Amino acid sequence: MVNQSVKARCNMFGVLKNIEYLVVNDKECANLVAGKKIAIQFNVKGGPSANLSFDNGKAEMKHGKHKSNISLFFKSPEHFNKMVDGEANPIPVKGFTKIGFLTGPFTQLADKLGFYLKPTKELLANKDYFKANTEMTAYAAFHALCEIANYDPAGMSQAKQLHDGDLLVAVTNGPSITISVKSGKLTAKKSSCSNPRAILSFSSLEVAHKILNNELDTFTAMGLGDMSMRGFIPMVEHIDPILGMVANYLA
């Protein structure tokens, strides 16, 4: 069952967070924010708060309330989720003089998110697009996973069985994500870690793409050696059912 508040968190910290990736890896997006120093506060009634800031060509999405130039209010998690789906608009409550950034660069960044996260067969044939799509899908999925683990009742039930430590999710010769567990709470960061307690690895970006898009199941991939897990496996075992919930939340 999809909880709208948890879905809002997944959209906020899974999908929108990918703007961090876009402004670094997509030239058009980099140009949109070049020289800009601005922060947007998102406040969802009955849902999450987050702050998306742009500075020196980089973006950062932070949990909670922080200093901002623009503040956007959403009446409910449903309202926010509809905004992400392009079916509703936010309510600006601060920063009317900066509204141009919202209607201009930010809207274009949001459009680019949709471009990369809603692939077509033709687009995926392009090597660069394929890489961006897979990496962004992975980042969205594993960041959303943390929100589900921390806020969805079934996810929390699994998460509380996790032992403390770092799970490294890595693509061979590719990107890594570290999921850290402490007292049943999960956080994710887009980097490797030096002392993981368990490692879940994909042999290639292609395998990761298939897994993330439900074109290949993890059991088959592991049996065939396309995926592997090592270390303290209960970390993987209890995260796997949560990962299974991600598709419902990001659908």
Place this chain on the structure above:
Amino acid sequence: MEVYKNDKSIELFKRAVKVLPTGIPGHLGPVQSQFIPTSDFPFYADRVKDSHFWDIDGNEYIDYMCAYGPNVLGYNNDIVDQAALAQMKKGNCMALPGALQVDLAELLVDTIEIADWSFFMKNGGDATSFAVMVARAETSREKIIRVEGGYHGVAPWTQGRGNAGVATADVSNNIIVPWNDVEAVKRAVEANPGEIAAFISCPYDHRVFQDNVLPAEGYWQAIRKICDDNGIILIIDDVRCGFRLDLAGSAKYFGFKPDLACYCKALANGYNISAVVGREGLKGAASNVFFTGSYWSSAVPMAAAIACITEMRKINAPKIMIERGEKLTSGLVEIGKSYGIDMKISGVPSMFYMRIANEDSLFMQQEFCAECTKRGAFFVSHHNHFTNCSLTDADIKKTLEIADIAYSIVAKNNPDKLRK
């Protein structure tokens, strides 16, 4: 020493994934079995005898998983197989149960301390589900107390909230308490007065991935008293431990008497049968629960069970398996020590759990098991292992030779983790 290859296993697995979900469904699959890395482990067995199996690539292994427990006298034990074959010639699945059903029930009643009656089914999960239903039928209550990490099969009620295919309602009557925590059980009972039908647990904590933990002094006696004081049925899931600790029941080994006990793995040396036994007062409730299956009265597994139990009694099977386990594990610990590797053994020796304790993950453990397996000693890294009565001194000697090589490789690859 030869390092095995598994080319035929891999080729067959490639065919399998096209027509079987996960390729090998269930706990024998390479992922569930923690074959890490998968390339170092066989996927398919070709034949078995005593403590050995041969995979489809022709590699021979000394098997310490014993088919996850059913191999108790030795694979293809002649006494058991001859009894099964003789019954097969007479009949197996028939319109009526064979007379052996009564013989087997009488034998279990005579063997297991608390048994006044027996009820037969096929798998351990059937037995635990039936036992819970009997408890509910007897008490007219719905909730059960389970122990964290306890494995009672794969029925939805035994699984976790959030697991694929499990509804919240399936697990809503479960109250989970930590192992060895009498106070937690007391609190659960006090918080749910008159609502708890059963306390179900394995005889000791033999969960996967962690050191196994025996009951604390007085634990079971305290649980028995709480159950008695509150009208709660005490169920022992002896599916895995059964007959490997004490033929009269693992409860007898730990000095208490449950109301119901579930058996499966070692019951018939690999023939498919499980059982619930219980005290006289619960026979009525067991009669009222409608629980059956197409093959539950099949006579061949019953013939095998009678032969198996009779033989286990004759040779004192638990004593043999415990002694074999002690010999093997003491050797593993000693050799490990010589390399600076702390191999920690836990649980009862006939179903020992081993873990390299130099680190809090299982990287070295997985490497050790893989290096042993690809040289012919079949170990997995997550689960307790099993000894069986056919395990010889020569088997143990060869296993320790293999372990020596495996330790040397693990030590070489992990110099910074070794103990001085």
